[in-house]
Structure formats: structure tokens, C-alpha cells
Amino acid sequence: MSMDFNHKSVLFDEAVAALELNENKIIADGTAGGGGHSREIAKTAERLIAIDQDPDAIKVLNERIGNLPNVTIVQSNFSDIKRVLADLHIDKIDGMLLDLGVSSFQLDNGERGFSFHQDAPLDMRMSKSGLSAYDVVNAYDEQSLAEIIWKYGEEKYSRAIAKNIVKAREIGKVETTFQLVDIIKGSMPAKELKKGHPARKTFQAIRIEVNGELDRLKEALDNAFECLNPGGIIAVITFHSLEDRIVKEKFAEWTRGCICPKEFPVCICGSRPKGELPFKSKAPSEAELAANPRARSSRLRAFKKY
DSSP states (O other): OOOOOOSOOTTHHHHHHHTOOOTTOEEEETTOTTSHHHHHHHTTSSEEEEEESOHHHHHHHHHHHTTOTTEEEEESOGGGHHHHHHHTTOOOEEEEEEEOSOOHHHHHSGGGSOOSSSOOBSOOOTTSOSSOHHHHHHHSOHHHHHHHHHHHHOOTTHHHHHHHHHHHHHHSOOOBHHHHHHHHHTTSOGGGGGSSOTTHHHHHHHHHHHHTHHHHHHHHHHHHHHHEEEEEEEEEEEOSHHHHHHHHHHHHHHHOOOOSOTTOSSOOSOOOOSEEOSSSOBOOOHHHHHHOGGGTTOEEEEEEEO
16 A cells, blocks of 8 residues: 655645644644644644544554654544644644645545445545445435435536446446446546546545545544634635635634624624734645646635634
8 A cells, every 4th residue: 555645735734824823823634634734834833743543644643743743643533623632731822724625645546445446345534434435325315315416516416426336336336446437438428428527526526425525524623713812723624615615604603793783883793803814815826727627616715713
């Protein structure tokens, strides 16, 4: 099994800069992965908590940054940040980074079942435990499958794909990524097969369902906000519109001031902004896109607490 975690993350420099690091700050990297961000943050920060739910990532992190004196490595989901800090007897932090991309390690390691380019057992579990893609594809009813593929993948052929998955199951279990890819291809008109990989949206949808990604993200943002010191920053790199919308709306909610109707002469709601946006959002540069086309849909957003 290759432990190739060496790619440089999308929007790497921008994300690290967004944390406004100095030697007095305690920072949590909620998606430490191969340790790229973590290693960079640890050069400056007083202390870094490197969190990842993937046991393979934890092994790599221990090899790569486990010997740094200011780094603590924790296997957990980033939404559990409050418990992680309580266990470490840390009261508050000065920043939290979330890079929501599936690591290229998970994608490129075929046996994990994340990639539609390699044949492997249907899995897609970031934590290697609990509900798997196999369970979703083989146990969910047609309507539930169609809803997930539409809601999380924004796939317009969701109904046809769900119908054909159920039809295929009558013959035998759908066990591998390529079996699923073939079902998806057979559910679309020929002209659609030329527009990027036909399975991309469905695989995204199933992965989000398996890992409860959007629910975890909402929990993580609320919990991270509570854990921040004044002046603390949450920086998030998203990779598709569903994640980006959650982050954008949450940051908008925190920066919103008075919500009284305009005709009121004075404010009676008492609502005050809880922080500010250091910048609106950042997209990858043309140079980065040329080097890494996977980065196209990524966005960086940040929030700074008052």
C-alpha cells in the first residue's frame, strides 16, 4: 500500500496565511492528512493539534511530524474538537483549519474504494469504520438512493441511476467501484458520457452519505466557534458548492449585525456581529489550476472572531 501523501494541498499558502500565525498561537488542523499544512503551521505556532479520522493518515502523521515537540496527533473527526481539546486540557484555541478535500492519498489508494478510476471494493469510509458505500448501494431503497444522488451529487440522472442500481441488485450484489461505474454509464444518454467522468457526481454523493460529511461540517463549525479565543480564526477549504454554501451561510450568520426592520429608528434586536471576514473568498490561481486541475472548484473562506 503506497503511503504517497506528498502532494501539496490546494490553496496551501493562502490557507496557512489566513491563520495569521505567530509563536503564541495554539492551532488545530482538523484534517491533518499527510501533514503538509500541519508541518508548516508547526514551524510558527506555539502548539499544533493535528486531527484526522483516518487511521492510515495517523500512521503517516506519526512518521512525519510525531517527533516535533509542539505537535499533538489525535485520531478523531474534526467535529469532535471540543472533546479533543477537553481531553488535552486545552481551554481555547487561536485557529482551526479544515481542508475538506478527500486526500489524494485516499483517492489514489485504490483499495479504499473512493476512486472511479480504479476497480476496488465499494468502501469510501474515511475512518475505515461504520457504514460503507457497499451498504448504501446494496441496502438503500430506490427513492433514498435517488434523493442522495440528487441532493449530494446534484446529478440530473439520479432517478435513472437509482433505478438501475436496484435492477442490478436483483441479479447480485454491487460489490466494486467499476460495477457501479458501469451502472451509472448505462443510465445516461451517450452525449453525457463525453462531459467529464460520468460517475463523478454519484461517487461524490455516496461518499458524502457514507461519511455524513455535511452534518459533520455544520457541527465542526459551531463547535470550533465556541473553542476560539477572541481574534481566533477558522479557515476552510471547500471543494464543491454544497460545502461552500454551508460555510458561507454560517460565516454570514456570525458576521450579521442588527436584524431590525429598516424603518425602526433605533435597534431593538441587540444583535451584534460575532466577528468579521478577513476576505470574501479565494480561488486557486491560474498557475495552480494548470498544475492541478482537481483544484478548479475549491474555495478558501475565513472568519475572525471578535
